[in-house]
Amino acid sequence: MSQLKNRLNRLKKTQASIDNKVISSHLKGGEWGEVGAVTKTNAYGSFVKREIRIPLQEKIGFYPLYQLVGSAQALSHLQSIKSNVLHDKMLFFDTETTGLGIGAGNVPFMLGIGYYTDDAFIVEQLFIRNPSEELAMLAYINEKFQHFTHLVSYNGKTFDLPLLKNRFIIHRLTYEGEHLEHIDLLYPARSLWRNSLTTCKLSHVERKRLGIHRVDDVPGSMAPTLYFKYLIEKDPNIVADVFRHNKVDIVTLAILSIYFVSLFEKRDVYSNLELDELYRLCVWFNNMELTDLFQYVYELLTTRVIEEDPNYFIPLAMIFKKKKDVETSVSLWKKFIELQGHQRIINTEPYIELAKYYEHRKKDFKQAIYYTKEAELRVYNRISLSKRNQKYTEILQEIQKRKNRLEKKIKSRVNEVDQNSVVELRQVEMNV
């Protein structure tokens, strides 16, 4: 055990020295050992491989790596994943390429993969020193695919994987990863943070939500330039930063997975969320049909919405309307009006929705016309406040149309009642 610990510590040290850029310039370029990499050879040729072991208890940002152990299954809700998700059957995946297109001119010069073993998280980085090494690298990763069931990436569905498949075709290799289900974390990230983060780029997400702060990171957009420079000068130190960048990307994929999983099982994390995140989470659980989680988050959300921003009652009401639970929608619209009705500028949607509800479902035209008139009043306020009122005059016309219709309906109902009472009277007379 202590032997293992020693070994881990030793590995940790070498890795730290690489990360701290102790790759010093007095060791003249050319030696791959300097970046902690070795030459790997297989039946198709050679390429360079760097392997890093990270102990599972290591904390990356806010979360330790071991948190995914035994709890990866929840990730299946993020995309329509059918098979069981096990942490040690997931292959985290990110490439560095010579450009952004997925056409033939774009070459992946580095493939970064990450996976869990019993005692560590392993990052393997495959790098080609020239185009002729690509085939050997592809063959290597092809064999790796066999040991996993799920691929995890960030925008990999549109970028990394199509590109990689193209390379297989160009090299006349059969892609052996068709069995892999693909979890692309970009989409859940966007649906959760589209409003609360200015951008959902991986580097921004990890800094703002995972507590991971990169130091001296080279942006991905620098990768092509650095690689071309390497091709000319053949000094591994030139691409040392690309290795480091790619490694963080891979590790971030694991930590982001942990974060998502925690949303499904650690209900105490909800109190740290921004209001909009909590709302988006509510939408998640509703769409995923996880009723318990939905109910829990919904209740938490409503108490916060009252204090922080009653406007959220409106989309929430629409969720229940879609679920055909209109009574709940009605209570939310009314709650909104109760809290916001006094404001000069206010969304009229709840008034209109309530008017529809009373006209069409309850046939209570008086209530319907009451809410219509309330809406009309608010729009008047708007128009008097703004010069550019084209939009609001249209809304106003719509409202007045509704009002006129309701007035007619009320009138005709009064007539109906009169006629009915006349009929009743006649019947009484006949009976007499």
Added chain:
DNA sequence: GGAATGGATGAGAATGGCGG
């Protein structure tokens, strides 16, 4: 510069109530 994705927006069909 290519493409999967989800959200927003819109068009068209289906529904349903109402009056003639």
Added chain:
DNA sequence: CCGCCATTCTCATCCATTCC
């Protein structure tokens, strides 16, 4: 039964975003 109108449901289409 038919025409009219408002609403709702279902697709279709568009648009921005993200990867290096």
